[in-house]
Amino acid sequence: MRESLFIKQNADKWKVYETKPASDPDEIAERFVNITDDLAYSKTFYPKSRTTSYLNNLAAGFHQSIYKNKKEHGNRVFKFWKHELPLLFRQYHRQLLYSFLFFMVFFFIGWISAKYDKNFVRLILGDDYVNMTNANIAKHDPFGVYKDGNSSEMFLMIVSNNLYVTVLNYISGILVSLGTLVMLFQNGIMLGSFEYLFVSHGLGIQSVLVIFIHGTLEISSLIIAGGAGLVFGNSILFPKTYKRILSFKKGALDGLKITIGVLPIIVVAAIFESFVTRHTEMPIWLSILILTASLLFIIWYAIIYPIQLTKKLKNTNPNAGKS
Incomplete structure (x- = not known):
């Protein structure tokens, strides 16, 4: 037109x-x-x-x-997760995609490095953790670490750490996105080497069935928070037609809202890790059901639903974008 x-x-x-x-x-x-x-x-x-x-x-x-x-209205929170956050996801799908791609590149760097350097896993994960995991594997309980300690105490420790890492991913964006990329690098390298540790012992499929019960939501939230950090950082680098200070304020606020939006998912992931993942003897079908449902939820809420919602809004606003 x-x-x-x-x-x-x-x-x-x-x-x-x-x-x-x-x-x-x-x-x-x-x-x-x-x-x-x-x-x-x-x-x-x-x-x-x-x-x-x-x-x-x-x-x-x-x-x-x-x-x-x-x-504030009583349904403000409901509207945020039903409309506002999905529309932000749609607006910044490109940054979320970049975050995903960077993370996957760093993941495979960690995987390949662990494969060709026997000391790399110990360098990244530490001798204590690797020794403990090897001992658990020798006892035929490779994921025994998730059974240690009280579930409630484990939940508090995990959720506080993961919330901290998530928020740090966003805040690091203020370093013109480089800080966020460093965070994605660290976490991608760690996950890649961590997964290869189990693959090297023939436990690749089992690790997915156990660890990704909580890892699907946890890693997805990490990637989304990385996208929020890129939104923040790119608002400084690329203000486009906005004044730079206005672009900075908008990017900071939009990135913060995306970060806040994934915090409940982080909490659910911590619940899974503390109370569900420890049951390594659960039926395979149940494990597959949980991680598949988690993955489908992320794909729907972060990708499909935002696109559908945007199209719906366009249909209710016929003057917008008519050809």
Whole structure:
């Protein structure tokens, strides 16, 4: 569609948004969704035009209005996970993909390094952990580490550590994304060498069936938090048509919201690790069911549902992106 037609179809709506204040926070949120939809279309087809710059500024104004509004509603939390977070996922799918790809590259670096350097696993995981795991394997209980200690105490220790790592992934983005990449590197290398330790003993499939009961959600959350860190860091590096300070504020806030959004998933993963993973004798079908359900949930909530929700919003806003 020509830019002139796009402007003609939407100009009246934009003028109303610009000159007539919304009557309530829900209307502000609805306008924000509509204007960001128009902005996305404009960025795609007219990236360097004045229209895109105008819509950027208009969207930024709504963004500030929403997050300066201190009034909270009873269903605010529900709306956050049903609408706001999935829309952020959709907006930053590219950064989430980059985080996934970087993590997988680092994972295979750890795997290959462990395969060709016998001392690499000990360097990464430490002698104590490797010796303990080898001893458990010799006792035919390779995953005995998950059975040690009280489940509740284990949960508190795991959840506090994983929440810390998740938040650190995001905060590290302030170092123009390099800090987040370092975190992804450390965790990817660690997981790769960790998995190879079991594969080298012929326990690859068993390790997946046991460890990924909790690892599916845990690793997915780590990757999403890495994406949040890239959102934060890239807002400094690539402000696009925003002023750099405004881009920084928006990237910091959006990254924070994504990070907060995955914290409950981290808690569920810690529950699995503390109370479920220790039952290494559980039927294979049950293990497969849990890790498959976890994987499908992540794929649906972080990828499929955000796309479906965006399409639904476009259908309810027929003026946006008409051709």
